[in-house]
Amino acid sequence: MADQLKVAPSAALMHCGFVLTGLGTALLGPILPLLTMRWHLLDAQSGLLLLAQFCGSFAGGVSVSRHLRRSLLVGLAAAAAGFGIFAVASGLAAACFGLFVGGFGLGRIIAATNILAGRRYTRHRGSALAFLNFSWSFGAMLSPLLAAWLIPHFALREMLLCFACLFMAVCVAALIEGAFAAEEVTVEETSSTGRLTMRLFIYFMALLLLYGGLETCLSGWLTTYALRYGEKTLAISEYTTLLLWMSLTAGRAGSSLVMLKIGEKTAQRWGLALTVAFTAGLATAHSAMMIATFAVLLGLSLAPFFPATFALLMAEGPSARQAGVVLAVSGLGAAALPWLMGVVSTRTGSLQVALGLPLAAAVVLLGMSLWNKKSRGLTN
Numbered sequence: 001m002a003d004q005l006k007v008a009p010s011a012a013l014m015h016c017g018f019v020l021t022g023l024g025t026a027l028l029g030p031i032l033p034l035l036t037m038r039w040h041l042l043d044a045q046s047g048l049l050l051l052a053q054f055c056g057s058f059a060g061g062v063s064v065s066r067h068l069r070r071s072l073l074v075g076l077a078a079a080a081a082g083f084g085i086f087a088v089a090s091g092l093a094a095a096c097f098g099l100f101v102g103g104f105g106l107g108r109i110i111a112a113t114n115i116l117a118g119r120r121y122t123r124h125r126g127s128a129l130a131f132l133n134f135s136w137s138f139g140a141m142l143s144p145l146l147a148a149w150l151i152p153h154f155a156l157r158e159m160l161l162c163f164a165c166l167f168m169a170v171c172v173a174a175l176i177e178g179a180f181a182a183e184e185v186t187v188e189e190t191s192s193t194g195r196l197t198m199r200l201f202i203y204f205m206a207l208l209l210l211y212g213g214l215e216t217c218l219s220g221w222l223t224t225y226a227l228r229y230g231e232k233t234l235a236i237s238e239y240t241t242l243l244l245w246m247s248l249t250a251g252r253a254g255s256s257l258v259m260l261k262i263g264e265k266t267a268q269r270w271g272l273a274l275t276v277a278f279t280a281g282l283a284t285a286h287s288a289m290m291i292a293t294f295a296v297l298l299g300l301s302l303a304p305f306f307p308a309t310f311a312l313l314m315a316e317g318p319s320a321r322q323a324g325v326v327l328a329v330s331g332l333g334a335a336a337l338p339w340l341m342g343v344v345s346t347r348t349g350s351l352q353v354a355l356g357l358p359l360a361a362a363v364v365l366l367g368m369s370l371w372n373k374k375s376r377g378l379t380n
Helices: 011-025 028-039 043-062 068-088 092-120 125-150 156-179 198-229 234-258 264-283 288-302 305-315 320-348 356-369
Strands: none
Touching: 011 068, 011 092, 011 125, 011 156, 028 043, 028 092, 028 125, 028 198, 028 234, 043 068, 043 092, 043 198, 043 320, 068 092, 068 156, 092 125, 092 305, 092 320, 125 234, 125 305, 198 234, 198 264, 198 288, 198 305, 198 320, 198 356, 234 264, 234 288, 234 305, 264 288, 264 305, 264 356, 305 320, 320 356
């Protein structure tokens, strides 16, 4: 199996796809205020855009098969089609449809790539996954940066169409690379896989569900939050979201080194403890400087959670389908909690009150991480 996994996709292609996937995942946050003004949306309606994208991401992740290269190709093609539809959408309904299709593609890419990497790198798995997800974070960091730079000079439709073309270009590159591969990349299930107990399966699904909601609540609403409470322009508010992604990216690189020393479980717990404190600080911030400061701190504290948690999952030997389902539910959380934030904000008239939702998610995650399961993957 190890030799087969080295055939395709290459590490370079996985990193390239992850940069685009990170950019696509974080795309809505920086442009959400623009779409809200253009289509005269309430916060609850704006939240539907996030709901559509991450419901699609859930569907893409949960349907990934053990034919991982094929799943990757389908994901790249769906992302290209979905963001192309979103680019030409003239209203909320068409935009939601395009985002669902694009999100489906993103979910497929994330699941297939992480499972391939988790199987390929068995030594220091958490560190290897953190390095791979550095590329995803780098793409997410580019999203608010490109939005702030390009929106004043180019039409949003043209930018989104170019983005869709980039996914298609990577898909073509993957097809060409696969044409020279010996055979389809398939993860064979052996006696060492598929042994994840139902209790652990539910545990990891709950972790990723809450984390997906927590991260997307912060990244998806931060531009809007900074615009309202930081009293700055849209461009400066987009740079606040950029600070979150820059610190998350730097934190992923740093956590790759840290987890070589202290292990995945310790990194996960300390990161969550700090996330609780910094989310509470963000919810009480009343100036642009404080909002920006907590954005940086949150990026650093969130960085180790996903690679550490997925490494702990892969140490338990799940099947490809089990790992795909666990990853997929993060998309479900990313769909539900940001949408619920919009509903709470509309009902209460305060986005600060709505930040209580990601704060509660962080507290629950910290409590779950303290669970002492006597298992190989959860004791380091």
